[in-house]
Structures are given as structure tokens and as C-alpha cells.
Amino acid sequence: MVLVSDRPADERRSTTRVLPPVEARKLTKVPFVEMADGRLQGVVSSGSDPARVYVSSIGAAEHGLGCSTNNNRPCGGLGGRWACNHIKAMVDEAVKQYGPERVGRFLGVEADEVSTGRDLLDRINGTASSTPAAVVFARFLRHLTYLELPSTSGPIPELHWFPATGGAV
Amino acid sequence: MLATQLAALTETREGLTETLAVVDGFDDALVHGLSRLGAAQSAALAALASAVAVTPLGDRVNEAVEKISAGSIGDEHLAALAAARSALLGAVHDELITGLDTALGRTRTAWTEGATPAEAIRSPRGAARAWLAELAITGWRGVEHELVSGAAQAIDGLLADPASRRLAVLLDGLAAELRASSPVATAELVPIRRWADLWTRAVLLAQDSWTPAATAETVTGRLLILGVDLHEHPTAVQAEVHAVLETPGGPTRLVRTAVSATKVDTVVGPAVWKLFTAYPVLIAALAERRSVEITDMPLLDGGDLYWIDGQAVAGAPAEPFATARVQLAEAAAPATQPLDRHPARIGELVLVEGYQLTKGDGYVAFAIGDDAIVVDTDRLPAAGPLTWNLVVASTACIGLLRWDAGTWTLQPLALQAIVKKKPAEAHTADWAQGPTDPKVVKAAARAGDAVAVLRERAGRLLRK
Numbered sequence: 001m002v003l004v005s006d007r008p009a010d011e012r013r014s015t016t017r018v019l020p021p022v023e024a025r026k027l028t029k030v031p032f033v034e035m036a037d038g039r040l041q042g043v044v045s046s047g048s049d050p051a052r053v054y055v056s057s058i059g060a061a062e063h064g065l066g067c068s069t070n071n072n073r074p075c076g077g078l079g080g081r082w083a084c085n086h087i088k089a090m091v092d093e094a095v096k097q098y099g100p101e102r103v104g105r106f107l108g109v110e111a112d113e114v115s116t117g118r119d120l121l122d123r124i125n126g127t128a129s130s131t132p133a134a135v136v137f138a139r140f141l142r143h144l145t146y147l148e149l150p151s152t153s154g155p156i157p158e159l160h161w162f163p164a165t166g167g168a169v
Numbered sequence: 170m171l172a173t174q175l176a177a178l179t180e181t182r183e184g185l186t187e188t189l190a191v192v193d194g195f196d197d198a199l200v201h202g203l204s205r206l207g208a209a210q211s212a213a214l215a216a217l218a219s220a221v222a223v224t225p226l227g228d229r230v231n232e233a234v235e236k237i238s239a240g241s242i243g244d245e246h247l248a249a250l251a252a253a254r255s256a257l258l259g260a261v262h263d264e265l266i267t268g269l270d271t272a273l274g275r276t277r278t279a280w281t282e283g284a285t286p287a288e289a290i291r292s293p294r295g296a297a298r299a300w301l302a303e304l305a306i307t308g309w310r311g312v313e314h315e316l317v318s319g320a321a322q323a324i325d326g327l328l329a330d331p332a333s334r335r336l337a338v339l340l341d342g343l344a345a346e347l348r349a350s351s352p353v354a355t356a357e358l359v360p361i362r363r364w365a366d367l368w369t370r371a372v373l374l375a376q377d378s379w380t381p382a383a384t385a386e387t388v389t390g391r392l393l394i395l396g397v398d399l400h401e402h403p404t405a406v407q408a409e410v411h412a413v414l415e416t417p418g419g420p421t422r423l424v425r426t427a428v429s430a431t432k433v434d435t436v437v438g439p440a441v442w443k444l445f446t447a448y449p450v451l452i453a454a455l456a457e458r459r460s461v462e463i464t465d466m467p468l469l470d471g472g473d474l475y476w477i478d479g480q481a482v483a484g485a486p487a488e489p490f491a492t493a494r495v496q497l498a499e500a501a502a503p504a505t506q507p508l509d510r511h512p513a514r515i516g517e518l519v520l521v522e523g524y525q526l527t528k529g530d531g532y533v534a535f536a537i538g539d540d541a542i543v544v545d546t547d548r549l550p551a552a553g554p555l556t557w558n559l560v561v562a563s564t565a566c567i568g569l570l571r572w573d574a575g576t577w578t579l580q581p582l583a584l585q586a587i588v589k590k591k592p593a594e595a596h597t598a599d600w601a602q603g604p605t606d607p608k609v610v611k612a613a614a615r616a617g618d619a620v621a622v623l624r625e626r627a628g629r630l631l632r633k
Contacts, residue, residue, distance in 0.1 A: 019345060026616055144626060144630065156334065156427065157506075159402070159407045164400055164401040165547055
């Protein structure tokens with residue numbers, strides 16, 4: 001009888017899980033947040049104008065804080081070392097979606113002391129810097145196109161390498 | 170599945186260890202990168218070439234290894250290496266399927282090329298080949314954000330054309346893992362076999378000569394659904410339905426039919442079912458556990474029905490466990506498409522009951538006679554009602570036999586159980602029209618409708 005403990009290490013398995021599952025969260029305030037291109041970056045809905053969004057980011061290495069509208073108008077709330085409400089909202093939602101460990105590791109913050117977005121920002125000594133709003137916004141628009149593509153019939157056998165997981169106990 | 174069948178299934182098959190050792194050697198070379206081969210990598214490539222030397226691939230692989238060793242790496246050389254690795258794993262697949270068919274007494278249709286070839290793919294795949302070549306030359310250990318970002322351009326060109334969706338979805342899945350692991354040089358885990366699998370398949374799909382599966386025949390008859398296997402990565406979801414197909418005057422056979430959609434990573438759990446609104450008949454049949462009458466539906470040459478919802482009508486309620494008990498043993502299984510042959514593709518439907526539960530540290534197994542099969546409890550999707558607790562309380566299971574790294578496991582698709590002294594039953598697709606568990610309904614309401622929120626945003630921002 002072969003048991004789990006006899007299994008070879010994860011590196012010699014075809015279905016080793018690489019990406020931890022992400023948690024469902026409300027998307028109204030922060031429709032998009034990702035860890036890519038060396039930044040925690042996202043898109044935050046404006047509280048006052050439904051047609052406007054802010055693009056916020058924190059550099060993974062230098063912790064530079066950036067926030068502006070998608071038309072590159074700087075965010076009035078961001079000044080000096082203080083994160084604006086958009087950045088705070090983005091970090092909160094990133095923690096909900098990816099978990100504090102993953103976000104903490106990405107920003108180089110000791111993960112075991114961190115459980116909320118506030119904890120993370122408290123441990124970051126960032127200064128205001130510019131954010132490549134156009135690049136991040138383009139990534140968000142590309143992200144949205146995935147919901148616009150038609151669904152398809154016919155097998156995609158390669159998805160056998162990507163089982164759906166995350167069932168409750 | 171009987172005790173004798175399980176005992177036969179778990180018997181060691183000859184040649185697997187040796188074959189996989191050659192594969193491992195090549196996979197290690199991909200970790201290192203093909204641009205500057207050391208002694209170990211050169212030996213691994215030579216071993217790969219010699220393993221396929223007597224096959225029709227022999228000369229091309231040999232030439233590829235010579236050129237790469239001399240530092241000249243062309244697309245055709247990488248294609249030859251991918252073909253060689255794929256052939257070895259195809260042989261492992263065949264050996265495992267032969268063993269499985271013998272153990273279970275399963276009849277399998279012999280492979281025949283489909284009569285009506287599929288339309289060739291029109292979208293150019295050069296950008297995909299270039300990115301894959303860049304990965305192989307660099308090696309996994311050298312992968313950083315910038316190299317991963319290069320995938321987007323290749324993927325964008327492929328997503329628009331449904332015929333090349335397969336390659337796009339695969340590249341997206343691989344790129345997401347590489348991005349999350351970047352820089353790979355400092356990553357805790359390099360999934361060596363997995364990434365080599367995905368790279369190899371992508372190289373084959375990216376060849377201009379590759380064409381989608383052909384249509385073998387069109388079929389009219391009744392589908393009795395047995396279970397649903399759900400697949401998901403950040404930007405794709407696929408529901409693969411396993412069913413028995415009854416055709417007038419024809420043999421009863423096992424078929425699959427798959428529908429898939431692109432999505433974003435924040436659409437998870439039961440929300441993924443909302444992406445299949447283009448298939449109302451299929452989704453209703455899954456949620457309501459009904460049979461389906463199909464008319465003139467194309468059956469592809471690997472045993473996959475090409476689902477056309479307008480050619481299907483929901484039929485009478487059909488109990489999957491009854492279908493499995495009465496018809497599964499007699500139904501003929503399809504042969505696998507030659508290029509799809511890989512151990513990870515194996516998912517053979519079985520009915521298991523009359524087992525004793527064996528629990529250990531983090532695993533649960535079903536013991537029948539002297540042997541036991543481990544239940545793959547990782548493969549229980551958040552989109553359905555199957556849970557670890559239900560597995561532990563179960564008395565019967567419809568599931569897929571899977572093989573990975575030397576071990577057979579059972580992935581449950583449906584369970585019958587005794588919960589609070591009452592019989593209970595759950596299937597992966599029970600929530601296809603929305604969750605039925607009040608707790609899950611509440612949680613979904615709290616999270617809001619992700620698809621609707623993002624579509625609203627897309628409506629405002631994309632069309633400006």
C-alpha cells in the first residue's frame with residue numbers, strides 16, 4: 001500500500017500546487033490589485049465620481065508610494081510619508097485577497113507580525129514617488145478583457161494540470 | 170472497484186522508473202537553461218536522444234542535441250526536444266493505461282484518426298515560440314519579472330481566436346506561476362517536472378503544424394451524466410463532464426464534454442459557474458441531475474463531444490450513482506489523442522464503494538481488501554459541495570483515478586455519505602445554477618457579485 005508520505009518531493013510531481021488559492025472579496029472599492037513588475041499595484045474606485053479611478057502602488061524594494069488618477073493627475077491625499085486612503089484601501093484588499101504572508105513577503109516585511117493592511121503600512125517607511133499610472137491602468141484594462149471573451153466548447157486538456165481546489169473542510 | 174482490481178492497479182509497472190529518470194535529466198537541464206550546458210546537462214540531453222533513437226524522431230532529436238550543445242538553438246531544435254520528452258511521457262501514459270484497463274477489465278476503443286479534420290489555426294504563433302525559446306535558453310532559475318512579462322504579447326495575439334485558446338490558456342497558466350515565483354533564483358520551490366510539462370506541451374501547441382482534434386462522427390442519443398471535473402487557474406475555468414453516451418443500435422460508451430471560459434483571479438468559488446451562461450441546457454442538466462438528449466453533436470477523435478447547447482435538450486432526472494452501478498462497467502472508454510498522452514491527462518472514471526476509511530496525518534484513504542487508494546482531497550473545488558468531512562463520512566464515491574509521480578489517487582466527483590444518521594449525496598456541479606447551501610449563499614452575498622462589478626467597470630472604462 002502506497003501512502004502520502006511515500007510520495008516524491010513536490011518538484012517531481014506534475015500537479016504540484018504553485019499558486020495559493022486567493023480569497024473572494026468585495027470588488028466595488030478596489031476592483032484590481034496585483035503583485036507584478038516589482039510593485040504592489042492596483043486600481044481604486046473614486047469615492048465621488050463613478051467614472052474616475054485612482055492608480056495606487058507601493059514599490060516592493062524601496063517602498064515608494066504612488067497614487068494618481070488614470071489621467072495622471074496626482075492624488076491630493078498623498079503627501080510625504082503618509083499613505084492616502086486609496087493606498088490604504090489597496091493594501092487592505094491585497095491582504096484580503098492574497099493573505100498577509102504573501103503580501104508581507106512581497107514587500108519584504110516580517111510576515112509573522114502582520115495580519116492587516118494597517119500592520120503592513122505601519123512597517124513600511126515609504127516616501128511619495130511617482131507611479132506609472134498608464135502602465136498599471138493598461139494592465140487593469142487587459143485584466144477586464146478576460147471577462148469579455150466568449151466562452152468556448154471543446155476540450156483544453158492542459159487544464160488537467162490546474163485542478164480546481166479550495167473546497168471547505 | 171473490487172479488491173482484486175485495486176490490487177492489480179497498484180502493481181508496479183515495468184520501465185516507468187527508467188523512463189522517468191531520462192525525463193528528470195532533461196527537466197534538470199531546463200532548470201539550468203540550455204545556453205551554457207555543463208557536463209550533467211549534456212549527458213541528460215544525450216540520454217534523451219538515445220531514448221528515442223530507434224523511433225522516427227531519432228534523427229531530428231540527435232541533430233537538435235548536437236546543435237544545442239554547439240550553442241546554436243533554433244525553434245526546430247526545441248520542438249524536437251519537446252517531441253522527445255512528450256514521446257517518453259506518452260509511453261508512460263500508455264503503460265499506465267494498459268495496466269489500468271487490465272486491472273479494471275475496461276474495454277478501450279482503438280485509436281483512429283478522425284474523419285473530418287479541424288480547421289487550421291490562423292493566429293500566428295511565432296511570438297509564443299519566441300517566448301518559450303527565451304525561457305528554455307534562460308532556464309527556470311534565471312526567470313525574472315521582465316522575462317515573464319514578455320508572455321503577455323504572445324497571449325494577447327492568441328486569446329482573440331477561439332481556435333488558439335488552448336495555447337493561450339496554457340501560456341497564461343504557466344506565466345502566472347512564473348510571475349508569482351519571480352525571481353525564481355530565490356524561490357523556495359521550483360516545480361521542475363510541472364514546469365517542464367507545461368513548457369513541453371506549449372512548444373508542441375505553438376508549432377504551425379499542430380492542428381486541433383478532428384471530428385470522428387456526429388452522434389445523436391442520450392447522455393447520462395456521471396460527474397464533473399472542474400479545472401481552474403487565475404484566468405481560466407473549465408468544466409469537464411463525464412458521461413455515458415447511449416446511441417440507437419450503437420455500443421454504450423464513455424464520453425467527455427468540456428466547456429471553458431476565461432476569467433480573472435478574483436472570480437473564485439461558486440462564482441465561476443456564472444461564466445457558463447452560454448450553455449443553459451448543460452448547466453441546468455448538471456444542477457438538476459438530468460439526462461440530456463443530443464442531436465448531431467460532433468464527437469472528436471479523443472472521445473470528447475464538442476458541446477453545442479442548441480443541439481441538446483434536458484431529459485428526465487437521472488441518478489448518477491445508478492448510472493455508474495448499472496452501466497459504467499460495460500461502457501467502452503475512448504483512446505487518448507496521441508499528442509495528449511501524458512500521465513497527468515489520465516482521469517479514469519470509477520465507482521468505489523464498500524470501502525473502509527483509513528485516516529492518517531493529513532490524508533484519507535479508501536481501503537478495499539488488503540489495499541487502499543488515497544483520496545486526492547486537494548482536488549475538491551470551492552465551487553461545489555464536496556468537502557473533506559463528506560469524504561470521511563462517505564460510503565460510495567464516483568471519482569477519477571489519477572496518477573502522479575508513482576502513485577494512484579482517487580479524485581472524488583460525487584459522494585454518497587451518512588451525515589447526522591441520514592443519507593446525503595453531493596456532486597461537484599450541484600451549485601452550477603447557484604449555491605444551495607445557506608452558509609455558502611450568505612458568504613457569496615457578503616463578497617458581492619464579482620463578475621457583475623467588473624463587467625460594470627469594464628463597461629465604463631473599456632469602451633471609451
